[in-house]
Amino acid sequence: MPNKGQKLYDKDKVIAGLVIFVILATFPFWFNLGKAASAPELELTEKAKAAEKCVRDTQYMRDEHMQLLDEWRDTVVRDAKRIYVNERNVGYDMSLSNTCLDCHSNKAEFCDRCHDYTSVNPYCWDCHIDNPKEAK
Amino acid sequence: MMEKSRRRFLKIAGISALGLGAKPVLDVFASSEEDVVVEAPVQEGAPHVTETEAHHAATEPRIMRSPNAKVAPQWAMVIDTRKIQSHSDVEPMIEACHKIHNVPHMPDKKHEIKWIWETEFKHAFPNLASEYMAKRVEHLGLPVLCNHCENPPCVRVCPTKATFKNSQGIVMMDYHRCIGCRFCMAACPYGARSFNFFDPKPHIEEENKKFPTRMRGVVEKCNFCAERLAVGQKPACVEASNGIMAFGNLHDPNSEVREIIHSNYTIRRKQNLGTRPAVYYII
Ligand code: SF4
Ligand code: SF4
Ligand code: SF4
Numbered sequence: 304m305p306n307k308g309q310k311l312y313d314k315d316k317v318i319a320g321l322v323i324f325v326i327l328a329t330f331p332f333w334f335n336l337g338k339a340a341s342a343p344e345l346e347l348t349e350k351a352k353a354a355e356k357c358v359r360d361t362q363y364m365r366d367e368h369m370q371l372l373d374e375w376r377d378t379v380v381r382d383a384k385r386i387y388v389n390e391r392n393v394g395y396d397m398s399l400s401n402t403c404l405d406c407h408s409n410k411a412e413f414c415d416r417c418h419d420y421t422s423v424n425p426y427c428w429d430c431h432i433d434n435p436k437e438a439k
Numbered sequence: 440m441m442e443k444s445r446r447r448f449l450k451i452a453g454i455s456a457l458g459l460g461a462k463p464v465l466d467v468f469a470s471s472e473e474d475v476v477v478e479a480p481v482q483e484g485a486p487h488v489t490e491t492e493a494h495h496a497a498t499e500p501r502i503m504r505s506p507n508a509k510v511a512p513q514w515a516m517v518i519d520t521r522k523i524q525s526h527s528d529v530e531p532m533i534e535a536c537h538k539i540h541n542v543p544h545m546p547d548k549k550h551e552i553k554w555i556w557e558t559e560f561k562h563a564f565p566n567l568a569s570e571y572m573a574k575r576v577e578h579l580g581l582p583v584l585c586n587h588c589e590n591p592p593c594v595r596v597c598p599t600k601a602t603f604k605n606s607q608g609i610v611m612m613d614y615h616r617c618i619g620c621r622f623c624m625a626a627c628p629y630g631a632r633s634f635n636f637f638d639p640k641p642h643i644e645e646e647n648k649k650f651p652t653r654m655r656g657v658v659e660k661c662n663f664c665a666e667r668l669a670v671g672q673k674p675a676c677v678e679a680s681n682g683i684m685a686f687g688n689l690h691d692p693n694s695e696v697r698e699i700i701h702s703n704y705t706i707r708r709k710q711n712l713g714t715r716p717a718v719y720y721i722i
Contacts, residue, residue, distance in 0.1 A: 381611070382502075386503045388502070430653060430654055432646065
């Protein structure tokens with residue numbers, strides 16, 4: 304049946320309901336308004352500072368260390384090749400524990416800060432020890 | 440939510456694959472054991488690489504083997520049990536292996552994790568043991584481990600290719616992919632695989648921080664010391680065996696293991712099953 308010109312019953316209730324719905328649905332947005340967490344500051348260990356250069360340049364490491372680690376993992380485990388030679392012709396042992404975390408031995412101030420900020424939870428540390436240097 | 444997503448995805452994928460009918464799926468997984476192609480293939484005789492800056496022109500990043508890596512198309516082991524006098528000859532091999540590989544000591548025998556262990560002749564070679572046999576052999580503790588079979592049933596049944604045969608003949612485990620379905624344990628006729636019912640970490644006495652641990656829910660076993668071969672070392676158990684074990688390239692007729700196999704009578708575990716074990720025993 305066409306509804307033309309018919310009046311909206313319980314107009315007040317309907318509109319009030321809609322307003323409440325919109326407020327609830329957008330609650331997370333305005334609740335968090337203006338209090339976005341600031342980008343994390345990373346700390347470098349003395350060793351990392353002294354090394355000056357990482358396996359690849361900083362921007363690449365920032366953007367793509369996960370792809371790099373994924374490639375390392377597969378090549379080490381499945382292809383039995385363990386040396387990565389970068390564009391500067393420097394070779395590295397493709398090992399999270401023994402290479403990456405050897406310099407970046409401060410997981411809490413380095414890895415975790417960004418991972419927490421971006422809310423990613425990689426499970427590398429379930430098996431790969433976070434700091435080989437802490438061995439007694 | 441995204442936690443452990445890769446394993447979870449593989450778990451679901453594995454279960455769905457089973458639903459499609461186990462037989463064809465398992466066949467598909469069994470074929471094409473070709474190694475994954477690396478993005479930047481390495482030329483043979485790649486330049487010697489050091490940790491220091493080399494004076495070479497900038498190149499594309501590439502992946503290679505360590506120049507001193509030991510390589511063979513099929514690694515094999517010969518265990519000369521004639522040299523074993525007592526338990527104290529075998530103990531060091533087990534110690535060496537379990538220590539460097541972070542193999543936990545589980546308090547309950549039911550949850551035991553082992554990569555190499557000691558067993559009697561009648562358990563190692565049930566089809567060869569007789570009611571009456573040589574006194575020396577009857578109760579001798581023999582070291583047993585994964586045989587890195589040339590025709591491995593564990594590889595054929597693994598739905599995720601977490602277990603695979605690598606280019607060196609090593610039956611490897613990719614713990615990142617293992618979904619803990621334990622098909623491989625059912626398929627292995629040697630009991631060479633253990634399942635982590637619990638988090639193994641609290642039960643590792645002294646962690647070797649250079650080698651990863653495992654997590655709850657994955658299967659683990661001997662890896663023929665792939666990580667040591669990669670840097671030119673022999674397996675840890677062989678080094679600790681005081682000459683009881685020999686290790687080498689099975690496909691090279693002049694290798695140490697082939698020479699021993701040619702000049703001695705050797706047996707393999709349950710070879711009537713057609714798995715073609717690569718661990719040989721001199722009794
Ligand atoms: S001994 Fe068992 S686990 Fe090892 S390769 Fe043979 S079947 Fe697989
Ligand atoms: S439990 Fe065994 S068969 Fe199952 S995914 Fe892991 S390695 Fe493969
Ligand atoms: S070959 Fe290596 S991993 Fe296998 S039992 Fe010997 S020491 Fe352990």
